[in-house]
Amino acid sequence: MKTIEIDDDIYQYIASKTEQIGESASDILRRLLIEAQTNTTGTNNVQLNEISNNPATLEHAQADTTPATTNTNDTQSNTNKAKKKKANSNVFDFLNKEDLNMQKNVVSRFLFILSLLNRAHKDSFNVVLDIKGRNRLYFAETEEELNSSGSSTNPKQIPNSPFWVLTNSNTTRKKMILTEVATHLGYSEEQAEKIREML
Structure with a gap:
């Protein structure tokens, strides 16, 4: 395991994305990277499973995929989901x-x-x-x-x-x-x- 230094604001952002008690910063960051990969490319489930099990394959998977087209309705849907999630947020x-x-x-x-x-x-x-x-x-x-x-x-x-x-x-x-x-x-x-x- 490698140790990296990050700015406080970046750490706070990562911490704010915690989904369950005890989730480590490394786990959160891995999940965010995989979600970003899923949202911006045509990565299939097999590739995602491979990335989840071996984070080193993330760069390779990204190189092998082509960008997915962005649909305005999908963007609005994601915005609405984000607003709903924010409204329903808890500690x-x-x-x-x-x-x-x-x-x-x-x-x-x-x-x-x-x-x-x-x-x-x-x-x-x-x-x-x-x-x-x-x-x-x-x-x-x-x-x-x-x-x-x-x-x-x-x-x-x-x-x-x-x-x-x-x-x-x-x-x-x-x-x-x-x-x-x-x-x-x-x-x-x-x-x-x-x-x-x-x-």
Whole structure:
């Protein structure tokens, strides 16, 4: 196995294409290359199987095929599918186990998971503002709002989002918060369990 260096934005793009938990960057890249090959050439299934089993044959397979003609209706269909997929995206579309494992403590994992949930549900993530404790807020749009809701809340901004979350609660409470967030965003009980256990 060879090690290569890639820019952060390229790695983030690869990570965003994760289709299942634990899928490695190498597996994702191989799948993307095969999909690109399939979309732009007349590669048949035999060649695809050969490429899947031996990535070194990708270049040879590409040289032996001729470009397929592009149909406007196919392009529109692909665009509609992409829009539909985006509308139906969930946190598992963006999760990369390697990135999760890089978060070295509970607070950083908590913020990372919330960041992924925000990324997957940008248009509806503000429902987290409805999630509250008996005497304090869990989420707010400003640090001051959380600070004024109780003592020693230790607010942190959720990365790449306008929202803040309190972080001084224990791990059990953080798991309960993640479960509530998942439920508010429409995840099933089983999916909410998986999200909670990422912590």
